[in-house]
Amino acid sequence: MNKSTLSDLQQYASQYLVGGISSSFRANPYTTLPMYLDHADGAYIYDATGKKYIDYFMGHGAALLGHNRPEIKHSIIQMLEKGFTAEFDNSMTVELARRLTEIIPSAEQVRFTNSGSEATSLAMRLARGYTKKEKIVRIDGHFHGVHDYVLFNNLAALVDKQNPGDRESHINLFSDGIPQAVTDTQIIIPWNDIEIFDKITKKRAHEIAAIMLNPIDYNNGCITTTKEYLSALFDIAHQRDILVIFDEILSGFRTGLSCAQGYYGVTPDLCTIGKALSNGVPLAAIAGKKEIMSKIWQSDFPVIHGGTFSGNLLGVSAALAALDIMSQPDFYPNMFNVANHFFDQLQSLFDTQNIPAKVQYLGSNFFIYFGIREPVTHYSQFEKLDMAMAKRFINASIDEGIYFHTDFTVSAAHTKSDVDRSLDIIEHITRRIL
Ligand SMILES: Cc1ncc(COP(=O)(O)O)c(C=O)c1O
Structure with a gap:
């Protein structure tokens, strides 16, 4: 070329x-x-x-x-020299998971994926499997990757502008090829408005597995929320057996080691991290409460997650090196x-x-x-x-x-x-x- x-x-x-x-x-x-x-x-x-x-x-x-970054390069070269295979975990995988449980407030257990989209897709499936409910509440305008369940109302340009704020938003597709059935599994609501979340969940808590949101919206520039909103949302969700998922693929590690959840002081049930986790080497993760995460490994009808390259060791070694650097005072x-x-x-x-x-x-x-x-x-x-x-x-x-x-x-x-x-x-x- x-x-x-x-x-x-x-x-x-x-x-x-x-x-x-x-x-x-x-x-x-x-x-x-x-x-x-x-x-x-x-x-x-x-x-x-x-x-x-x-x-x-x-x-x-x-x-x-x-x-x-030399430290990241060095960690990858060391991994390559050990005879890199993506298809099994090693002691570094366990060590990385352990360290994440120390620094990320919601992380009691971790499952690694390769991309952020794979992580948000798993988080949604896990919430549905754990609660035995089907619908996910999402925030109008928030971005969560490119799988079918998140390719509508996922940027500011697709927000339902006519929504006066007292109803769920109309669906605006970002991509062709998304089945109507998928959009029926979601309830989209405006952000930073606790009343609409309260109103919708009061009536429909029996259908709603989780709310998933970006605690900081960097996908539409830089729009923030408040501890008050997140805490109120968390309280309402928990009273109604609804899980709270923070998608921290982009916000993770940008405000500090404990991610946006540490910055706001509100701990979700599940979170997704990626991108800066391994300084750009493919790797992402879902982390959260043990009781929920263990649904992935229960013997009887688990929530399935797996993949040939899941938690690939180049990403894992890069993430360990990245955490060493980010942990310096x-x-x-x-x-x-x-x-x-x-x-x-x-x-x-x-x-x-x-x-x-x-x-x-x-x-x-x-x-x-x-x-x-x-x-x-x-x-x-x-x-x-x-x-x-x-x-x-x-x-x-x-x-x-x-x-x-x-x-x-x-x-x-x-x-x-x-x-x-x-x-x-x-x-x-x-x-x-x-
Ligand atoms: C907030 C957020 N979630 C999920 C994703 C998807 O991550 P990936 O591109 O690794 O699939 C992105 C990617 O930009 C993102 O910004």
Whole structure:
């Protein structure tokens, strides 16, 4: 593949690879082009044409420690030298599970998967099997991967905008090929509204196995909730024999080692983690209360989970190395120091130039809401988004060597000089084109 532009590369790749890519989310929503990499290192990616970028995408937010981290590489090489097989567990699998039970509040037991989608699918099945009830309540707009049960009302653009807040949301499909029967197993409700959860569950608790949500919504930028909402939701759910599942595939490890559940101080029954868990090497997990998790291994009619590559040892070894790094006392303070400096300076840069843009952040992730000046707390505010401005800004940033895609994140590899250089470039761009 020796082509001079990303567009040439996509054209060539598309002859053999549908869309020219292996995941439809690899096309950049702002440029429409996929990124093809030559290599990645630290806070930088180098595309297949040789161009270098400061990366604020970090592999869908998975490379929280930075790309090509030596400790991760070393752990993978050690595993390869032992004669890597994905198909059996070893002492590292057990050790990783043990360590997760120490740091993640809800984790009494763990089951490893390879992708986040596999984990959310298992969490839903486990909740149904454990409670003997079929319906799952999901939050309108929350993203949980790409299996049939979660491919509707899964982004802000698919939220039922007509919902006044006192009823369940209408279904808006994200994908063709989803059977109606699947959508009938779900009740979609607006987020951060305890009254609608109370109302729906009061009437229909006998049908509802669980509520699954993102404790921090980084899939629509960076929208948060409150301890009060999560605690009230938990209390109501438990009074009515409904399980609470936090999908922490993206929020996990971004605010600290104990994930968003530790940040908010509310412990769900089950949670899913992935991405940063193994710094981008394929691995995810579901973790939760022993009584519920053990349903996977009960002798009589268990909830089945298994797979040839489940909990593959390259991911497991990478996760152990990642946990060693993330457990160092200065890891999070150092990363947040650089990240917060970047986010605050970015906001003041927009403010100084009177550009309507809100930089919203929590932990290592952030988003720039162009067209909005006030804090973004509700998806209805997305109507004010200035997509044309966002497109101009991001296309120019990518031209100038700063890469944004869908997940906006700073990693532990970004130095103060990386972010200061980014701010200089961005200031130049905003003066020129916004
Ligand atoms: C919150 C959330 N859940 C689940 C998933 C699915 O994870 P994977 O892409 O590993 O299947 C993602 C992926 O972006 C996610 O952000």
